[in-house]
Amino acid sequence: MxxxxxxxxxxxxxxxxxxxxxxxxxxxxxxxxxxxxxxxxxxxxxxxxxxxxxxxxxxxxxxxxxxxxxxxxxxxxxxxxxxxxxxxxxxxxxxxxxxxxxxxxxxxxxxxxxxxxASFYRLLDSLIMTNTVLMIGVGLDDPDFRLLFEDNRARFQAALPHYMTFGGTPNLDLVQTARETMGIKLLPYSPRDNHTALVTSLKSLVDKVSDERTALTRTMDW
Structure with a gap:
């Protein structure tokens, strides 16, 4: 249902x-x-x-x-x-x-x-078109988001992918469908122990983002 x-x-x-x-x-x-x-x-x-x-x-x-x-x-x-x-x-x-x-x-x-x-959805469409989106804790079933990513993928097939964390091991068909129809690359992780792997990965990402920002303050290469 x-x-x-x-x-x-x-x-x-x-x-x-x-x-x-x-x-x-x-x-x-x-x-x-x-x-x-x-x-x-x-x-x-x-x-x-x-x-x-x-x-x-x-x-x-x-x-x-x-x-x-x-x-x-x-x-x-x-x-x-x-x-x-x-x-x-x-x-x-x-x-x-x-x-x-x-x-x-x-x-x-x-x-x-x-x-x-409709203007809000046009805004989301623009954000998806001009930014790389990292999706955390969401699925592929939301009808609004799915339609937005499908439309963007159809118009800009050569664009770099967006990313979505995925608790579990997705089958190959799902991986390919997400990439080919929505331009989304799935990032699988083990959901065991209350999604500990996801939390650890996010902490690592925070550290890397911080290092990159520090480097930017030295190079001024915005």
């Missing part, structure tokens, strides 16, 4: 209790950041795009940055202004638990958002 259909039916069944259920699932548990959130923050990427509704990383990053990292939702009209100013942003591609009624959760909400907020 497709997840989007299941969400659609669940929302219909819960009716006026839908928002309450969302808050109980994503807000009330008072989730705390984990070590992986700190390493993601230390990568210091200018734009973090997340499909997550919760505020775990948002709260951690804004707290660590003393509020200099801004959180913007897909429905905000001023995102481009902050991107062009060079601000550091967290883009909530599917909305936030702060505003349950604007969360993109069901098949109908996905379809509506693509029409009513």
């Amino acid at each position: 497709p997840y989007l259909d299941a969400c659609e039916w669940l929302k219909r069944r819960l009716d006026e209790q839908w928002s309450q259920q969302l808050r109980a699932s994503f807000l009330a548990p008072k989730y705390q950041p984990a070590e992986i959130h700190e390493f993601l923050y230390q990568l210091d990427t200018r734009i973090v795009l997340t499909p997550n509704f919760d505020r775990i990383y948002d709260n951690h990053a804004t707290g660590q940055s003393h509020g200099t990292i801004l959180v913007k939702k897909y429905s905000d009209q001023d995102i481009v202004e902050y991107i062009r100013r060079g601000d550091r942003l967290i883009l909530k591609a599917h909305g936030s638990i702060d505003d349950p009624h604007r969360m993109i959760f069901t098949r109908n909400q996905y379809a509506t958002a693509r029409t009513e907020h």
Whole structure:
């Protein structure tokens, strides 16, 4: 059973209790950041795009940055202004638990958002076209992201790949499909011990990014 259909039916069944259920699932548990959130923050990427509704990383990053990292939702009209100013942003591609009624959760909400907020998807398309994207903790099934990467791959087949971490050992067909149809290179790791290998790899990446930034300050070769 497709997840989007299941969400659609669940929302219909819960009716006026839908928002309450969302808050109980994503807000009330008072989730705390984990070590992986700190390493993601230390990568210091200018734009973090997340499909997550919760505020775990948002709260951690804004707290660590003393509020200099801004959180913007897909429905905000001023995102481009902050991107062009060079601000550091967290883009909530599917909305936030702060505003349950604007969360993109069901098949109908996905379809509506693509029409009513087409400018946001054009922005994502531009970011994917002009940047290398590293995807962590997401899958290949999100219909919006899949369509964006497929379109970019079809238009720019010679472009360098994007990268996606993958817990487990993907079969060869999946590896080839991701690369050929979406321009995504899978980075497999063992998900054992609560994804310890992923956390260790991110720490190593943080160290390498730090070394490269130090080198840039010496060479001034921006």
